[in-house]
Amino acid sequence: HRELHSFPTRRSSDLISLSFTLSAQNPYLPLWEFIPDGEPYVFEDPDCPGKYRVYIYGSHDNLKWMYCGRDQVVWSAPIEDLTRWRYDGVIFKVNESPELYKLNADGTDDVLFAPDVTVTTDADGKKTYYLFPNNQGGGRNSMIAKSDRPDGPFTVCNWHKERPRETFGCLGFDPAVFVDDDGRVYGYWGRSEEHTSELQSHHDLVCRLLLEK
Numbered sequence: 001h002r003e004l005h006s007f008p009t010r011r012s013s014d015l016i017s018l019s020f021t022l023s024a025q026n027p028y029l030p031l032w033e034f035i036p037d038g039e040p041y042v043f044e045d046p047d048c049p050g051k052y053r054v055y056i057y058g059s060h061d062n063l064k065w066m067y068c069g070r071d072q073v074v075w076s077a078p079i080e081d082l083t084r085w086r087y088d089g090v091i092f093k094v095n096e097s098p099e100l101y102k103l104n105a106d107g108t109d110d111v112l113f114a115p116d117v118t119v120t121t122d123a124d125g126k127k128t129y130y131l132f133p134n135n136q137g138g139g140r141n142s143m144i145a146k147s148d149r150p151d152g153p154f155t156v157c158n159w160h161k162e163r164p165r166e167t168f169g170c171l172g173f174d175p176a177v178f179v180d181d182d183g184r185v186y187g188y189w190g191r192s193e194e195h196t197s198e199l200q201s202h203h204d205l206v207c208r209l210l211l212e213k
Helices: 205-211
Strands: 003-008 017-022 039-044 052-057 072-078 086-092 116-121 127-132 145-147 176-179 185-190 194-198
Touching (some): 039 127, 127 176
Antiparallel strands (some): 003 017, 127 145
8 A cells, every 4th residue: 555645844944845655664754765773752842842743763874885874864743643754854963073173084974873862851841852873983982962952953062072083981882871760871882792881970971961950
């Protein structure tokens, strides 16, 4: 069975409507879009307080010569109608440090693998979203980026002070972070070996970022 769906974009600069024929094997993304390692999260819609959307985060499989891609995008839909998926655009990519040091000799963006996202809420109700983009560039495995919105854009927030092309932190390949209801923070990462830890040390940047609220 095939149906015709329309995917409007969020940003006013992208006033277009995209129509696609979808098959039952891929019910919510257009056939040209590839987001493996997809992680669905329900967050409040920043443009419609009190309303909630499902946001899909994942790597962006758009390179022909290797897995994943040099940016990460997000799609979302209102929780009451999961047929109305919307392309919210590129939420993160990185090719230089704040000091304008190029991260790669050829000037290209870093390749980003399977990410994760979490959110904290401060005493005033302000939400901060943290993206763990799974950047495997040299010295940037622990990269963390933050935004005031679930659909970005996200900005790196843990650059290393002494080594400007690197980031500081303990998380490694395929990172995930869970903030429990009691405020305790847990990290998970690994590939051939899996690691998990409660992030409670004051020397751990991830802990500081998530608990400083």
